[in-house]
Amino acid sequence: xxxxxxxxxxxxxxxxxxxxxxxxxxxxxxxxxxxxxxxxxxxxxxxxxxxxxxxxxxxxxxxxxxxxxxxxxxxxxxxxxxxxxxxxxxxxxxxxxxxxxxxxxxxxxxxxxxxxxxxxxxxxxxxxxxxxxxxxxxxxxxxxxxxxxxxxxxxxxxxxxxxxxxxxx
Numbered sequence: 001x002x003x004x005x006x007x008x009x010x011x012x013x014x015x016x017x018x019x020x021x022x023x024x025x026x027x028x029x030x031x032x033x034x035x036x037x038x039x040x041x042x043x044x045x046x047x048x049x050x051x052x053x054x055x056x057x058x059x060x061x062x063x064x065x066x067x068x069x070x071x072x073x074x075x076x077x078x079x080x081x082x083x084x085x086x087x088x089x090x091x092x093x094x095x096x097x098x099x100x101x102x103x104x105x106x107x108x109x110x111x112x113x114x115x116x117x118x119x120x121x122x123x124x125x126x127x128x129x130x131x132x133x134x135x136x137x138x139x140x141x142x143x144x145x146x147x148x149x150x151x152x153x154x155x156x157x158x159x160x161x162x163x164x165x166x167x168x169x
Contacts, residue, residue: 073140
């Protein structure tokens with residue numbers, strides 16, 4: 001926290017105001033996306049705050065779109081790291097009730113999404129929910145565009161199997 005206080009003290013009043021505006025605009029959706037990744041709203045809040053702490057160290061980042069893209073990439077990477085840490089240390093899966101807000105929308109879809117590989121889930125959430133192109137997702141996650149395309153294809157196939165295809169799809 002001392003490092004964060006030092007960094008924020010070096011920001012100008014305009015940069016501080018821009019950072020506060022970015023926080024109020026981007027924090028809600030970032031936390032929702034990370035919750036969809038890790039399945040735990042409290043853990044997602046911690047990870048979203050960590051993403052913003054990292055943003056403060058690099059501030060100013062750029063335009064509003066640049067900030068959103070940067071936060072999405074960092075937040076999703078932190079979520080993937082957390083999921084790997086849980087798997088490595090054998091943490092139990094989060095109870096369904098911890099993601100009740102997502103379950104109420106479409107429980108079958110939520111269960112299917114939660115069972116996707118972390119990278120595929122990240123690519124799916126970033127493209128479908130946030131509207132990023134495959135190129136943008138590839139750049140954000142540091143992989144080739146073809147890799148993102150492959151993740152999306154596998155994610156769609158798994159979702160079709162899990163919840164059934166509606167229409168010609």
